[in-house]
Amino acid sequence: MHRFIVVGGGAGGLELATRLGDRYGNQKNKGGQRAQVTLVDRNPTHIWKPLLHEVAAGSMDPFTQELEYAAQARWHDFEFQQGELCGLDRANRRITLGTVLDDDGAELLPERELEYDTLIIAIGSTTAFFGVKGAAEFSLALDTVEQAERFRKRLIAACMRAEHQVHEPVESNPGTSASGEPRIQVAIVGGGATGVELSAELRNTAQVLSVYGLHKLDPRHDVGIVLIEAGPRILPALQERVSTATAELLTKLGVKLMTGETVAEVAPGIIRTASGKTVRADLTVWAAGIKAPAILSQLDGLPVNRLGQLNVRRTLQTELDDNIFALGDCAACPWPGNERNVPPRAQAAHQQASFLMKALAARLDNKPLPEFTYRDFGSLVSLGHFSAVGNLMGGVIGGSMLIEGLFARFMYMSLYRLHIAALHGYARMVLDTFAHWLRRTTLPRVKLH
Known part of the structure; x- marks a missing residue:
C-alpha cells in the first residue's frame, strides 16, 4: 500500500486527509485498499482558524465547534497520530514526531517515527512579531484556541476590575473617567482581516457584558478599542474601496483607527510607535502579520523563502524532493501573472486540497502531475x-x-x-x-x- 502522511490538520490538511481516506482508506468492496492515509497534528482537535477572533470576543464557544481528529479519522477511514513534527529523514522517507505531554507535564506519547511514500506538509502559519521589543512578552496572539480563550477571560476580568476603580465620572459624559479616557482600552496591532474582525466583535462583546450585568460600564465610551496599522490604510491586501467602506463602518462603531503608525515597543499597559506616540493599552492583541513555523527551515535541507515557507512548484511538490508536497500558509506557491505568491487564505488552502486529490491520484497511477492554478473569488x-x-x-x-x-x-x-x-x-x-x-x-x- 502507498503511505500518505498529511502533517497539519488545518482547513486544507484536514479536508485533504478526509477525502483521501474516503477514496483510498477502505476499499474492501472495490478490490482492496490501495493506500494508507495518516493525519498528524500536535493538537487532538480541529477548529477553523478564521473563527478564532470570535472565540477571543466570546461570541463563539470553541467547544461547540471543535472537531475531534480521532472521530473524524474513524468516520473517514484514515489514521490519526498526535504529535508535533520535529524531524525529517528524506533519504529513508521518515518523519519524527515529538513527545506529547499531558496537562500535568507527564509523558503521554513518546517520540515516534513514521514512514511515508508521499508526505504532504500543511502546518499553517504562526504570528510574526518582527522583532518588536516586548511584543512577544506583553501582547497576545490569536494562533490557538487557548490564546483566544486567554484573551477573552482577561477582557472580562478587566471590565469587572474597571467598574470598581475610583474614577469620578464627568457629568456631561458619564461613560468616561475624569480624565476623559475610557476605563478600559484594548489595542489591536495590525489592520488586516483578523484585527478588523476582532475590533468589531469586541464592540458587540462590550455591549453584551453590560446587558448581562457583568459590569456597569458604558460599553460605547468606557471600553475603548484602538486599531493600529503601519500602512496608510487598513486591510492593505484588499481593494482600496473595501478598505474605505470598512473604515467607515468601524468608525461608526467607535473604533479608533491609527494608520501609518509603526509599533516600536510594547510594554505593560502602553504601546510606543516609531513616530513617538504612546497608546494606552490595558490589553494588547498582536495581529500584524504571519510567518511559517520555524521547523520548516530545519527539514533536511528543503529550501524556504524569507518568510520561512517551503518553496514549491506549481505541482505543489517541494523544489528539492518530488515525494514531499506542501499546501496552505506554509507553502510559497507561484501565482502566474502576479508578482506575489498565492496568498495565505483559507480559500487557497481549500483549492489546493482539491487540486491535490487529482494530483495524488495521478501520482498513484504513475501519470504526469497537473499544475495548480489559483482562482481568486x-x-x-x-x-x-x-x-x-x-x-x-x-x-x-x-x-x-x-x-x-x-x-x-x-x-x-x-x-x-x-x-x-x-x-x-x-x-x-x-x-x-x-x-x-x-x-x-x-x-x-x-x-x-
Whole structure:
C-alpha cells in the first residue's frame, strides 16, 4: 500500500486527509485498499482558524465547534497520530514526531517515527512579531484556541476590575473617567482581516457584558478599542474601496483607527510607535502579520523563502524532493501573472486540497502531475452581527463588485458552512447549521465565564 502522511490538520490538511481516506482508506468492496492515509497534528482537535477572533470576543464557544481528529479519522477511514513534527529523514522517507505531554507535564506519547511514500506538509502559519521589543512578552496572539480563550477571560476580568476603580465620572459624559479616557482600552496591532474582525466583535462583546450585568460600564465610551496599522490604510491586501467602506463602518462603531503608525515597543499597559506616540493599552492583541513555523527551515535541507515557507512548484511538490508536497500558509506557491505568491487564505488552502486529490491520484497511477492554478473569488471581512464587507470577483461574477450588509454577512457565514460540508457532506452540514441555530437561541450571545 502507498503511505500518505498529511502533517497539519488545518482547513486544507484536514479536508485533504478526509477525502483521501474516503477514496483510498477502505476499499474492501472495490478490490482492496490501495493506500494508507495518516493525519498528524500536535493538537487532538480541529477548529477553523478564521473563527478564532470570535472565540477571543466570546461570541463563539470553541467547544461547540471543535472537531475531534480521532472521530473524524474513524468516520473517514484514515489514521490519526498526535504529535508535533520535529524531524525529517528524506533519504529513508521518515518523519519524527515529538513527545506529547499531558496537562500535568507527564509523558503521554513518546517520540515516534513514521514512514511515508508521499508526505504532504500543511502546518499553517504562526504570528510574526518582527522583532518588536516586548511584543512577544506583553501582547497576545490569536494562533490557538487557548490564546483566544486567554484573551477573552482577561477582557472580562478587566471590565469587572474597571467598574470598581475610583474614577469620578464627568457629568456631561458619564461613560468616561475624569480624565476623559475610557476605563478600559484594548489595542489591536495590525489592520488586516483578523484585527478588523476582532475590533468589531469586541464592540458587540462590550455591549453584551453590560446587558448581562457583568459590569456597569458604558460599553460605547468606557471600553475603548484602538486599531493600529503601519500602512496608510487598513486591510492593505484588499481593494482600496473595501478598505474605505470598512473604515467607515468601524468608525461608526467607535473604533479608533491609527494608520501609518509603526509599533516600536510594547510594554505593560502602553504601546510606543516609531513616530513617538504612546497608546494606552490595558490589553494588547498582536495581529500584524504571519510567518511559517520555524521547523520548516530545519527539514533536511528543503529550501524556504524569507518568510520561512517551503518553496514549491506549481505541482505543489517541494523544489528539492518530488515525494514531499506542501499546501496552505506554509507553502510559497507561484501565482502566474502576479508578482506575489498565492496568498495565505483559507480559500487557497481549500483549492489546493482539491487540486491535490487529482494530483495524488495521478501520482498513484504513475501519470504526469497537473499544475495548480489559483482562482481568486474575492475576500470578505466580518464585522460581527453589525455587518460585513468585501468584494466578489473572478469566477463568481466575472469582474469585481463591492458588497456589504446582510448579503456580505450571509456570504461570509457560508464560507464556514462550505468547510463543514467538505468534512462531513452537505446533509450533515445542514443538520449542524440547524443545531448551531438552536444552541444560539438558548444561550447568551457572548460566553460570560
